[in-house]
Amino acid sequence: LELSVYSDSIKMDLFFVFHDEEYDWVGGMIVYKKQKLRWIYPRIDKLCVGDLYGHLFHVPCNVEQVLEV
Template sequence: SRSLLIPCLNKTMNRTKSDSDSSLPKNFETNLAEVRDALINMGTLPYLTDGTLLGWYRECSIIPHTSDADFAVSRLEYRENKSFKKIREPLIYSWNSAKVLEWDSLEVTLRPEKGGSIDIFISYDQVDDEHLYTHGVSGDGTRVKWIVPRPTGFCSGILRGRLFYVPCNVEETL
């Protein structure tokens, strides 16, 4: 199903001027594509998640006032590859590895030179047959756990002219 292209809704959102100002550098999707390719080359399947998935599906874009973008990968793929440190070798990014634990990772944050950040969340299967969970850190530093519907498979979506993997059950996931 990865070849199945899911269309985004291309809705226009009514935003104030400040909500329309982008916090991310121009052409940030190039950074996303570089990270996507590096993750794929590591043997993982990165898919859009959280606000990035919402922005793609609702607006066919990145939500303008967001300051980051989000991918998720399976814990099993992470364990097979031992470390995401391989990802920074071909890229010019700073990286926050303090949050990475092999058995219970919160998130990996990459910071491209030109601004913005890309979070990589590890998804865990241990909830039940219909859900999985990811961990993260809220703005005030509190550890959080999100339980979300398990992707029924992975399809493709176009975000600013580039293909990315998305859960095939995108509406249920959101």
């Protein structure tokens, strides 16, 4: 599930992560084909805080493992 939020001229896309027995996943869709997609990620058990140019964000603590996928 993706949710796009607009504030003035800023757009933020929020993606919801779903948990399965073995992995986490994010769903998507190719709209014109009505084809569902699923991106699979390693289990995200814990969130940490990351600093990006002075702004704090919640990120997976196992960020390297997630980025390798």
